[in-house]
Amino acid sequence: MGKAGLPVSPLAPTSFPDLPVIEGVEFASGAAGVxxxxxxxxxxxxxxxxSSIAGAFTKSSTRAACILDNQDKLARGKDDKAGAAIIVNSGNANAFTGARGRESVTAVTGAVAQALDLPEGRVYSSSTGVIGEPLPHARIIAIIGDLATGLDxxxxADAARAIMTTDTFPKGASATIAADGGDIHIAGIAKGSGMIAPDMxxxxxxxxxxxRIAPTLLQQALDRGLSSTFNAITVDxxxxxxxxxxxxxxxxSPAAEITDLASADGQAFVTALHGVMRDLAQLVxxxxEGATKFVEIQVTGAASDGDAHRVAMSIANSPLVKTAIAGEDANWGRIVAAVGxxxxxxxxxxxxxxxGDMVVAENGWRAPDYDEDKTSAYxxxxxxxxxVDLGLGQGARTVWTCDLTHGYIDINADYRS
Structure with missing residues (x-):
């Protein structure tokens, strides 16, 4: 069973990966009763x-207080050579909580800064869970001292579990690069199960x-991978x-500093980073929520990459397509409608x-050798x-989604209660 008492997804990996230790990063997790x-x-x-810090955030116009605070701090870039910290809570999003929400962020990040002797401007926070409920930040502050002494x-892995909400398994991914002077390691954790759609x-x-890489280059490396990873997935x-x-x-790392993303080591780093991002995105x-099918949608032949993305997301987000997939119904007509x-x-x-590798429709009609039994078996x-090939140009995009089952309704119908 997952953290929220839900059955573990049938699409889950068999175990949490053995992530490499990243020198200079420590974790501690605890129970605050949020x-x-x-x-x-x-x-x-x-x-x-x-350390260099980069970030990407939701583009929602109703962004939570922690998001606004993080964006302000990264934009200022103050004390960018000091240590840093991230404090994350699950169970409460601290979103749509007005001035009180910002006060909660200030209280929590200030307590972390004091406990770890850091500038408050280098403490980032995240909150996930119910929207519209005041964050009981005193409960979080009460355990910060214990967390600070337990950093490891x-x-x-424990951190990946602590940030879960309706997730049914913790998510992690890593990569190692042989670079000039030594290896470079990358390790990441993620949470996500519902409310999953672009933009970042x-x-x-x-x-x-x-x-070893400057903040500006690190941000560029991150930005380049968003469209093909975290902005190429959708659940709902x-x-x-x-x-x-x-x-x-x-x-x-003992490896030489990356000063040019076009260099051999720069390219290897970007490729590995994007691979970790893609792995984490696909794990989400x-x-x-309620998924039983993992679906890759490949769109080619579009007039532009933008058009390819629009078609791919139209298919991936279509309730009719997703429910047909859940019912194992080879209803390719719903793909036609989503393209249109x-x-x-x-x-x-x-x-x-x-x-799969079966052509089901082409030239404005059902394929001549279409086999309903084989397609249904697939x-x-x-x-x-x-x-989907549009036959119009070179535009292409691949996105990932899942089916839409009654399990999604069961999870979200009583999320607050």
Whole structure:
């Protein structure tokens, strides 16, 4: 069973990965009783001095207080060579809580700054859970002292569990690069199960590396990977108020500093970072609320990459497509309808649709060798690929989604109660 008492997703990996220790990053987790008693619900992360910090955040116009605070701090860049910290709570989003919400952020980050002897401007916070409820920040502050004394480089797995809400399994991913002078390690954790749709970040994600790299380059490396990872997934088309990605580079690797993303080491770092981002993003989809199918949607032949993205997301977010997938119904007509409503340029007679390696529709009509039995058998798989070629140009995009089952309704119908 997951943290919230839900059955573990059938799409979950068999175990949490063995993440490499990132020198200069320590974790501690505890139970503050933010919403539930007896659940680990707060994580404190300390990041060594001299670290570079980058971030990406939800574009919701009703962003939570912690998001606004994080964005302000990163924009100011003050004390960017001092140590840093991240404090995360689950159970309460501290969103749509007015001035009181900002006061809670200030109180929590100030307490962390005092406990760890850090500038308050280098303490970042995240809150996830119910919207519209005041954050009981005194409960969080009450355990900060214990968390500060319990910081441990090996605590990433516990941290991944502490930040879960309706997640049914903790999420982690890593990579190691052989660079000039030594290895560079990357490790990340994430939470996310519902309210998953672009734009960034639509979940909580914390990624750490021991690479030596300036904040500006680190931000560029992060930004380049968003469109093909965290902005290429959807569970339910709903964008959260509260979600964030924070990336920290401690500079503790013996490898030479990355000063150019176009260099061999720069390219290797970017590729590895984006791989970790993609792995974490896909794990979120595999834990989609009520999900039983993991679906990759490949759109090619679009007039532009933007059009390809519009078509892919139209298919991925279609309740009719997603429920057909849940019912293992090979209803390719719903793909046709989703393409048509996307707003992208499309021509019926140039369209090709594939389920796996089977062409089901082409040239404006059902494929001549279409086999309903074979297609229906394919739909019973737990992992599916739907391909759409628009026949118009070179635009392409791949996104990932899941099916829509009654389990999603069960989880969200009584989320607050």
């Amino acid at each position: 919403k539930y008693q007896g659940r680990t619900d707060v994580t404190l992360i300390r990041i060594a001095e001299g 480089q090996g605590g990433a 970040a639509t979940m909580l994600v914390y990624i750490f590396t021991d690479a 088309s709903d964008t959260s108020t509260s979600d964030a990605l924070i990336l920290a580079a401690t500079g503790r 989809v595999r834990d989609g 409503k996307s707003g992208a340029k499309a021509d019926r007679d140039l369209l090709t649709i594939r389920f 739909m019973k798989n737990s992992e599916l690929v739907i391909g």
